[in-house]
Amino acid sequence: MFNILKELIYSSGAVSLTGGNLVMWLVAFVLLYLAIKKQYEPLLLLPIAFGILVVNLPLTFLMEPEHGLIWFFYHYGIEQDIIPPLIFLGLGAMIDFGPLIANPKTLLLGAGAQAGLYVTFFAAILFGFDLQEAGSIAIIGGADGPTTIYLTSKLAPHLLGATAVSAYAYMALVPIIQPPMMKLLTTDHERKIVMSKLRHVSKLQRVCFPIITAMTIMLVVPPAAPLISMLMLGNLFKESGVVERLTNAASNELMNIVTIFLGLSIGATMTASTFLSPKVLFIFFLGLFAFVVSTAAGLLMAKFMNLFLKDKINPLIGAAGVSAVPMAARCVHKVGSEANRRNYLLMYAMGPNVAGVIGTVVAAAILLKNLG
Amino acid sequence: METDWPKVLEVFGSGIIGVFLVMILLQILTQLSTRVIDFVENWSKDEEAEAESKK
Numbered sequence: 261m262f263n264i265l266k267e268l269i270y271s272s273g274a275v276s277l278t279g280g281n282l283v284m285w286l287v288a289f290v291l292l293y294l295a296i297k298k299q300y301e302p303l304l305l306l307p308i309a310f311g312i313l314v315v316n317l318p319l320t321f322l323m324e325p326e327h328g329l330i331w332f333f334y335h336y337g338i339e340q341d342i343i344p345p346l347i348f349l350g351l352g353a354m355i356d357f358g359p360l361i362a363n364p365k366t367l368l369l370g371a372g373a374q375a376g377l378y379v380t381f382f383a384a385i386l387f388g389f390d391l392q393e394a395g396s397i398a399i400i401g402g403a404d405g406p407t408t409i410y411l412t413s414k415l416a417p418h419l420l421g422a423t424a425v426s427a428y429a430y431m432a433l434v435p436i437i438q439p440p441m442m443k444l445l446t447t448d449h450e451r452k453i454v455m456s457k458l459r460h461v462s463k464l465q466r467v468c469f470p471i472i473t474a475m476t477i478m479l480v481v482p483p484a485a486p487l488i489s490m491l492m493l494g495n496l497f498k499e500s501g502v503v504e505r506l507t508n509a510a511s512n513e514l515m516n517i518v519t520i521f522l523g524l525s526i527g528a529t530m531t532a533s534t535f536l537s538p539k540v541l542f543i544f545f546l547g548l549f550a551f552v553v554s555t556a557a558g559l560l561m562a563k564f565m566n567l568f569l570k571d572k573i574n575p576l577i578g579a580a581g582v583s584a585v586p587m588a589a590r591c592v593h594k595v596g597s598e599a600n601r602r603n604y605l606l607m608y609a610m611g612p613n614v615a616g617v618i619g620t621v622v623a624a625a626i627l628l629k630n631l632g
Numbered sequence: 633m634e635t636d637w638p639k640v641l642e643v644f645g646s647g648i649i650g651v652f653l654v655m656i657l658l659q660i661l662t663q664l665s666t667r668v669i670d671f672v673e674n675w676s677k678d679e680e681a682e683a684e685s686k687k
Contacts, residue, residue: 364662371655378647385640395643465669472661480654618658619651626650630643 276318280532287535288313288527291425300432304405304523308425311527323528334525339417343522344410345490350515351406351617352470352494353507355585359611361469362458365565366577366608370615372561373581374623376554377401381627384546389539392416395627397543400427401550402620403434403584409526410487411624414632421530422540426547434587435594437548438555438579442595445559446575450566451599453574455608466499477622483632484625491617554582558612573608580609583616 269275291309295302311330315323322330337343360366377398384394392415399411400423408427412420430437442451470492477488497507562578576596580588589609596605 361662361666364659364666367655367659367662368652371652374651375648378644381647382640382644385635391636391639391643461666462669462673464673465666468665468669469662472665473658476658476661477654480657481650615655619655622654623647623651626647627643630639630646 271319273318273320278318278532280536281316281318283536284312284316284530284532287530288316294429294432301428303519304428304526305425305432307520307523308428308527311524312421312530313527315528315531323531330524330528333521334528337518337521338409338413338420338525341410341413341486343518343525344406344413345486346514346518347406347522348487349490349494350510350512350518351585352491352496353498353510354515355491355495355498355614355617356610357469357495357499357614358461358466359458359607360614361461361465363608363611365569366573366611367615367618368565369558369561369578369581369612370583370617370619371581372564372578373554373558373583373612373616374402374619375561376550376552376557377620377623379553379557380546380550383549387542387546389542391631393419395631396423397546398550399423399620399624399627400430400543400547401554401582402616402623403427403431403551403554403582403588404617404620405431406522407487407583407620407624409522411628414628417529418534419539419543421526421535422543423547424526425530426544430547430551431584431587434582434584435591437551438588438591439595441552441555442559442576442579442592445556446563448599450563450575451596452603453572454600454603455574455577455605456571458607463499463501467496470495470499473618477618477625481622481625481629483628484621487621487624488618491621551582555579558582558616574603574605577605577609577612580611580613581616581619583613583620585613585617586610588616589613 288309291305294300295305322328380401381394381398384397396412396416396419399408405427409424412423474489474492478485494510497503558578558581559575562575566572576592580592582588592609593606596603
């Protein structure tokens with residue numbers, strides 16, 4: 261009887277617990293609190309937090325190669341590049357490219373914001389990260405979770421947990437991070453600019469846009485194909501108006517299912533040994549730096565464009581060039597309406613906001629081409 | 633391990649230029665296609681209106 265009890269105790273995970281496991285439990289509990297109580301990106305942070313918790317329970321072998329349950333989700337979903345493109349399929353089925361088609365020059369604002377990404381790449385190199393790690397950290401500035409996960413899984417999979425949590429955490433903090441930058445880099449007069457009414461976009465134009473975009477980007481930057489093809493396919497479902505069932509499935513059931521597997525898999529990569537290192541602190545700091553510089557780059561791009569435009573754009577919409585859809589656009593609208601109550605910037609800001617999604621994919625593809 | 637600075641500058645430069653070039657190309661193609669579609673749609677509307685008035 262005593263021997264049975266002794267064996268039970270020694271085979272349990274409790275005796276194999278380390279200090280690192282306990283610290284990771286704390287990280288998991290903090291993320292659970294942020295997700296549930298504060299509602300910071302709960303759709304992702306909750307499964308990520310739970311993934312962190314269960315992978316740091318010893319002897320569960322949930323991430324054991326070829327055997328662990330969560331390893332199968334991770335291997336087939338992320339390593340085999342299935343989940344991020346499916347997320348983009350759902351995203352495309354929800355996105356409205358109308359404001360962008362009505363004002364195509366806002367594509368340049370999406371490009372401008374990506375400049376911040378490359379500045380962060382440079383900064384990460386100075387901090388001592390290697391080229392692939394720097395690329396994975398820089399993409400955080402694109403404020404696009406699936407693209408961050410897609411690129412990091414290829415360039416620096418050991419940083420996947422830290423970069424993904426960083427990206428989603430800063431996306432949730434857009435209303436806190438962006439307004440000070442917007443006020444710092446724009447004048448009161450600029451914030452009050454009322455933009456002219458957006459032109460009407462016909463159904464045919466909406467249907468042609470995803471086809472033209474997919475073909476153009478895939479021809480010029482082939483590594484962007486998995487993400488951009490799914491994004492544009494989802495959008496084509498939506499804009500065609502003839503496959504409502506597929507649009508609904510992509511934007512609801514499919515999106516929800518892959519989000520569960522994505523979050524759990526990402527969280528499960530964050531073991532004590534991979535996460536508890538000084539490098540991770542630098543990643544969180546550089547992630548914030550990337551976000552701030554991308555916001556600034558978008559704002560400065562808008563101000564630069566205004567030097568040449570007769571019909572001025574409100575430079576605040578440049579901040580929406582980071583692809584945190586639709587939080588960044590809402591943030592722009594809020595700051596704009598504080599300066600001028602009659603100014604309704606939300607639809608104008610959606611243009612650069614969705615352009616930022618395309619821009620981040622292009623930036624990631626170029627990084628992959630150079631570093632992969 | 634020593635940093636490969638030429639590679640860093642290559643990635644930095646090609647990245648920024650590459651993103652801008654792609655987005656400018658996309659802007660041009662979007663503007664071109666919307667103008668063509670506008671022209672075609674307006675032309676077919678005029679044709680329909682003319683046919684209606686002849687009736």
